[in-house]
Amino acid sequence: MILVGNQRGGAKDLAVHLLKPENERVEVHELRGFVADDLHGAFQESYAVSRGTKCKQFLFSLSLNPPKGADVDEGQFLDAIGRAEDKLGLSGQPRAVVFHEKRGDDGQVRRHAHAVWSRIDVAEMKAVPLPHSKQKLQDVARDLYLEHGWTMPRGLVVSGQRDPRNFTLEEWQQAKRRGDDPRETKTAFQDAWAISDTKAAFAHALQERGYWLARGDRRGFVAVDHRGEIYAVPKWTGIKTKAVRERLGDPEELQSLADAKREIARAMQDKMEAFQREVAEKEAREREEAQAKRAALRERQNAERKALQEAQRLREQAEEQERQARLRTGWRGLWDRLNGSRKRTLEQNAQEADAAKKRDQTQQRTEQAAQLNQRRTLQAQRREQEQANATTTRSLREDAKVFRQMETEADLERNSRRDAFKERRRSEDRPRRSRQRDGPAPER
Incomplete structure (x- = not known):
């Protein structure tokens, strides 16, 4: 419901x-946990x-509406109210239960209930x-639909399984990694049964969940x-074989297992080819x-190298001018030569020039190493993409191989059954032809 x-x-x-x-008809069925003995008094008491x-918002109001045509008695309503109460965490709270009976547009009297905590x-x-x-x-309602065998509204269906023919590549890989959960499988079958009222609807609902109905x-x-x-339908739906047959009819009208497997194998081969x-x-896009x-990286790195070279050239010029400015001219320069100051200045300039050269070379090597690391990182990312794509392709080829084998086995099974049927027919025909050749037995 x-x-x-x-x-x-708003009590x-x-x-x-x-x-x-x-x-x-209005029936106040229960007032639990209230001092008052009428509905108005109970709600005012809560206020x-x-x-x-x-x-x-000090009240929680719940309405319970059974499916159209369902015969729900008082005990089933109270059971549903109790389940909802436990699920919501309202056990033991003051509660009112009211039953309504109302004639619908079709002239039928329908009963529904309200519970207020x-x-x-x-x-x-x-x-x-x-x-x-x-x-x-919704969880409680879904359980009720399944237990009572009512046709479930699609809005309550929660199964996450889907037809693998509609998977994306990512979903296919995720499904393979995750594997099967028996609980999800049973949920898929129960959902398909609960939302279907005919064989065609059930077969369609199963295919939406990745299963093909067969004989x-x-x-x-x-x-x-x-x-x-x-998968045996009665086992996985939880429905008795007799009830399954009543809804689905004669299984002989369905395709055989071999035909179903062959159909699936061909469809999945096409899907694997599409994935490849x-x-x-x-x-190609990643390449x-x-x-x-x-x-772009090459262009950017070339620009960075040129910028560094230009910056180093300008700095070298400025530093050389600074060093040259230390060498005095005129009679002061002559005096520096005589007392050895010029020699010491030249030695200092040479040392600084050598240190500056080494500094620039170190800076260049650092930049070259950083740029080389950038190129290696880009190459590693590309190799990783190539390896991932190659691994995925190999996996898809293996999957396609499995489905080709499945199709081959299905064909062999079909041919074996056909040959067995022909041989059985021939065996039945031999005595008949023998009697025809021998003619009627002579009269005695």
């Missing part, structure tokens, strides 16, 4: 709404208690938190996944991008 809940205030308005005379807190925990004097209440109620070797209903694994083309296109990056 559909469960819709929300936090709210008086809610009581009026639940007791409105538009319904053909009074909430005044001791900062909570404005006080959110105020009197012991703590604070509101019970209700995080993710919508999702929690088993023992005339039963089975499903096959893209690896050729076989995608990887090849990705490799072009790497070439463009290398060209």
Whole structure:
């Protein structure tokens, strides 16, 4: 059944709404945990208690609507209310339960229910938190649909499995890494059954989840996944074989396991080929991008080298001028020559020039090493891309090989069954032809 809940205030308005005379019948079934013995008094009591807190939405209201045509009794409603209460964390809170009966547009009387809880925990004097209440109620509703065998609205379907023919390359690789979870597999089958009311709808729902409906070797209903694994429909849906047959009809009308495997194998081979083309296109695109990056890096590094060379040239000129300025001319220069100062200045200048040269060379080597490391990093990234693409391609080829083998085995199985059928027909025909040749037995 559909469960819709929300936090709210407005105690008086809610009581009026639940007791409105538009319904053909209104039954206040339960008032639990309240001093008051009527709905208005109970909700006003909740409001009074909430005044001791900062909570404005002190009530949680839940409506329970069963599927159209479903016969839900009082016990099933109360069970659903109890499940929702436990899931939301409202166990033990004051609660009101009201049943409504109302005639719909089709003239049929439908029964639904409402449950209202006080959110105020009197012991703590604070509101019970209700995080993710919508999702929690959907989980409860989904379980109810599965257990009662009702046709489930598609909005409640939560299965994450999908038809592998619609996977992207990334999804395909992720699915292979993750492997199968039996719980997800069972959920996929139960979802497909719950949202289907005919064989065609069930087969379509299964294919959306990556399974093909087929006829088993023992005339039963089975499903096959893209690896050729076989699943018995009654086991994985949790539905009795008789009920499965009543909904799906005669299994002889379905394709055989061999035909289903052959169809899957061909479809998946096409998918693997498409993935390989995608990887090849990705490799070509990455190769072009790497070439463009290398060209841009080369241009940038050449510009950096020229800029460094120019900066060093200008600095060298400035430093040389500074050193030359130390050498005095005229009679002072003559005096420097006589007392040896000029010689010492020349030696100092030579030492500084040599140190400057070594400094510039070190700076050039540092830049060259940094640029070389940049080029190596770019090359390593490209090699990593190539290796990843090559690994993916090899994996896809292996997958395609598996599906080709699956198709071959399916063909062999079909041919074997056909030959066995022909041989059986020939065996049945031999006595008939023998009787025809011998003619009728003579009369005695």
